[in-house]
Structures are given as C-alpha cells and as structure tokens.
Amino acid sequence: MRRLRISGLVRFVKRVRQELAGPVSAERLAQLRRQIDENIGAIEQIARDEGVPIQSLPLPSRKAYLFLKGLDLSTVATETTPSASSFPPESVSFRGLQSYFDGLLSRLARSNNPSQWEEVHGQIVSSSENIENEIKAKNIRPEQLKRQAREMRGWLAYFSERENFEEYRSAVERAGRVFREACTWPAAKSVAILVHFGPLPGMYRVRGHSDAIVVHLATPMICFDEALLRSVADMAFKKGGDRKLMHEAAGSEPYRKIASAIDLLGGVVAQTRGIHHDLAASFDRVHAAYCNGSMSRPHLVWSRTFAARKFGHYDHAHDTVMVNMVLDRKTVPEFTVDFIVYHELLHKQLGITWQSNRMAAHTPEFREKEREFKQYDQAKAVLRKLATER
Numbered sequence: 001m002r003r004l005r006i007s008g009l010v011r012f013v014k015r016v017r018q019e020l021a022g023p024v025s026a027e028r029l030a031q032l033r034r035q036i037d038e039n040i041g042a043i044e045q046i047a048r049d050e051g052v053p054i055q056s057l058p059l060p061s062r063k064a065y066l067f068l069k070g071l072d073l074s075t076v077a078t079e080t081t082p083s084a085s086s087f088p089p090e091s092v093s094f095r096g097l098q099s100y101f102d103g104l105l106s107r108l109a110r111s112n113n114p115s116q117w118e119e120v121h122g123q124i125v126s127s128s129e130n131i132e133n134e135i136k137a138k139n140i141r142p143e144q145l146k147r148q149a150r151e152m153r154g155w156l157a158y159f160s161e162r163e164n165f166e167e168y169r170s171a172v173e174r175a176g177r178v179f180r181e182a183c184t185w186p187a188a189k190s191v192a193i194l195v196h197f198g199p200l201p202g203m204y205r206v207r208g209h210s211d212a213i214v215v216h217l218a219t220p221m222i223c224f225d226e227a228l229l230r231s232v233a234d235m236a237f238k239k240g241g242d243r244k245l246m247h248e249a250a251g252s253e254p255y256r257k258i259a260s261a262i263d264l265l266g267g268v269v270a271q272t273r274g275i276h277h278d279l280a281a282s283f284d285r286v287h288a289a290y291c292n293g294s295m296s297r298p299h300l301v302w303s304r305t306f307a308a309r310k311f312g313h314y315d316h317a318h319d320t321v322m323v324n325m326v327l328d329r330k331t332v333p334e335f336t337v338d339f340i341v342y343h344e345l346l347h348k349q350l351g352i353t354w355q356s357n358r359m360a361a362h363t364p365e366f367r368e369k370e371r372e373f374k375q376y377d378q379a380k381a382v383l384r385k386l387a388t389e390r
Contacts, residue, residue: 006057010064010306076275088144092145092146100127109176110192110194152266154265158258174225178229181233197217203232204216220259274302274328276329277332280297302325311324312344313344314345316347327386336379
C-alpha cells in the first residue's frame with residue numbers, strides 16, 4: 001500500500017499549538033476552530049479519495065491528525081481585548097536577510113585586511129539597527145519572529161559590539177589556520193577553506209563548493225582555542241578527535257555565556273505552556289520533590305514537531321530541556337510529563353559519562369535514580385502505549 005503524504009499539516013499544527021498556548025480572542029478562537037475542522041475534513045476526504053487509511057499516513061502527519069482530532073477548544077482561555085500586533089506566532093521574517101547574512105559570513109571569512117574588517121563591521125551595525133527599527137515600528141514580538149530571523153537578529157546585535165566583533169575576527173583567523181592544516185580533502189589544494197561561525201543546529205558542518213570548502217561552526221565556538229578547534233577539525237575530516245573534550249567545552253561557562261547573550265538579543269520566547277500541560281509547572285513540581293530546590297531552571301521548550309524517536313531531550317550546550325509535543329494531550333496524565341522532565345533533569349544533574357570516546361547517557365547510576373520517581377511504573381506504561389502509535 002502506498003504512503004500518502006500531506007504537506008503542511010505538521011506546520012499547521014505547530015501554529016495552532018503556539019496560538020492556543022496563550023489567551024486568544026474569542027473571534028480568533030472561532031477562526032481556529034473552523035480552520036481545524038476544515039483541515040480534519042480535508043485530510044479524511046483525501047484519504048477516502050486515495051483509498052488510503054489514516055493509519056498509513058507517515059508518523060508525523062498521523063500524530064498531527066490525531067492531535068487535531070483530540071483538541072478540546074472549550075478549555076482554551078480567551079482574552080477580551082485583541083493583541084496590539086496581528087502577526088501570528090513564528091510568521092515574521094525579513095526579506096532578503098538570509099541571503100544577505102550568508103554573504104556577510106562569507107565576507108568575514110575572506111577578509112584579510114583592516115579596512116575590509118571595518119567595512120563588514122559597519123554593515124553589521126547598520127543591519128542590526130535597521131532590524132530593530134522595523135521591529136519597533138511594526139510592534140513585532142519575539143514569538144512572532146521566525147526562528148531563523150530571531151537567530152540572525154541576535155547574531156547581528158551581538159557582533160555589533162566592537163569587543164565581540166574582535167573576538168570573531170580572532171576566531172576566524174585561528175580556525176582558518178587549523179582547518180587548512182587538518183583538511184584531507186583533495187580539493188583543498190586548489191580552493192579556499194572558509195570558516196563561518198553562525199546559527200547551526202549542531203556543532204559543525206562541512207560543505208564543498210566549486211570555489212571553496214566551507215566549514216560551518218556554531219557561533220559560541222568563537223571561544224574555542226586551537227586545541228579544541230583541532231579536535232573539531234579531526235572529527236570533521238579524519239573521523240577522529242576528542243568528542244569528550246568538545247562536548248565539555250560546549251557545556252563550559254564561556255560557551256554558554258555567548259549562546260545565552262545571543263539568545264537574549266534575538267528575543268526570548270517563553271514556550272513552556274502547551275495547550276494541556278505547562279513545562280514550567282512540571283519543572284516546579286519535579287524540582288520541589290526531587291532536587292531540594294538546588295537546581296537552576298534550564299530552558300524549557302516543547303519540540304517543534306512530533307518527534308518519532310524521543311519523548312524528551314536535554315541539550316547540555318544550551319542547557320535546554322525539550323519535551324515531545326506528542327505529550328501535550330488531555331489524555332496524557334500530568335505525572336507522565338513530570339517523569340520526562342525528571343528524566344531530562346537527571347541528564348543535567350549527572351552530566352555525561354564517557355566510554356571509549358563515546359557518550360554513555362543511561363548509566364546504571366542514572367537508571368537507579370530514574371526509578372526513584374514515585375510514579376515510575378505508571379509513567380512508563382503510558383509512554384509504552386504512546387510508543388505503539390509509532
């Protein structure tokens with residue numbers, strides 16, 4: 001039986017979740033209700049026309065459909081006065097910014113004299129000012145910016161500061177030397193190696209182009225010294241390197257300080273509230289019951305999609321607990337969300353154990369402490385049931 005793909009469904013659900021997580025006007029709630037009903041009807045009609053059962057939809061689409069079917073809009077809080085700004089969540093970007101930003105990183109990588117650096121810094125300052133002026137003029141809130149726009153806004157604001165810009169310049173020169181020496185690609189003999197420090201989901205990425213090999217590194221890695229950069233280069237080109245060293249550096253205070261500063265300048269988006277569960281409240285319960293009030297609160301976020309493999313994740317580098325939004329259901333008990341938060345906080349508390357240059361997250365010590373959760377068996381039973389949907 002062929003697989004039926006429905007594009008845009010998960011994106012629609014994400015937008016619905018973001019809007020319903022906070023108070024909405026009664027008029028907007030009615031609009032969302034109509035849109036949800038229309039989407040459900042359209043999905044079911046497409047499935048009937050194609051002769052494909054809903055159960056055969058790809059997992060993210062199937063979970064999105066079930067989420068819409070299970071929504072109880074009668075529990076959503078409404079506000080009496082409409083918001084001053086009419087942009088939906090994560091809908092605003094700045095035209096041409098992505099291509100301009102990519103070109104900016106390329107110019108920074110290629111600049112080799114003081115006048116070029118000064119010119120690029122001036123462009124960064126003016127670009128940041130233009131973005132801030134537009135945000136102010138249109139009354140755009142951080143949560144209304146698309147993620148990429150927030151990341152680039154924070155990056156530009158951070159490196160507008162002369163001290164931070166000088167640190168970037170030193171890092172590009174340092175990393176350029178290291179990656180040129182470490183590169184084993186044959187093309188390295190005839191093309192340039194350019195290093196970009198910018199927004200990146202992971203730690204590094206290397207791409208070959210006709211005129212250059214571009215090494216993309218996460219922005220906070222500007223604090224890495226040559227030894228750390230050499231370890232990254234060995235991982236990128238030689239499948240070697242000290243992974244433990246790199247991950248410890250990504251959890252260090254200098255790395256987190258840069259990451260936090262850029263996040264703040266980009267605009268803080270509090271997304272702890274789901275439609276049925278609030279991660280902040282979950283953290284408070286877990287913190288009081290199991291941490292004796294001794295742990296700082298990490299960033300708490302719902303996943304951006306219906307992840308297929310994990311119910312939660314802890315990012316040491318950004319001190320962030322992510323919980324799969326598949327758990328934000330009325331039928332999922334509160335203690336199940338608490339258990340996932342507790343599980344991820346254990347990763348924060350116990351850190352990473354290394355065995356033969358590989359991470360060992362779920363050690364015997366971890367499993368023993370995990371079982372201290374009071375409703376461990378009940379929570380695991382709910383998660384096993386949810387896992388059968390996969």
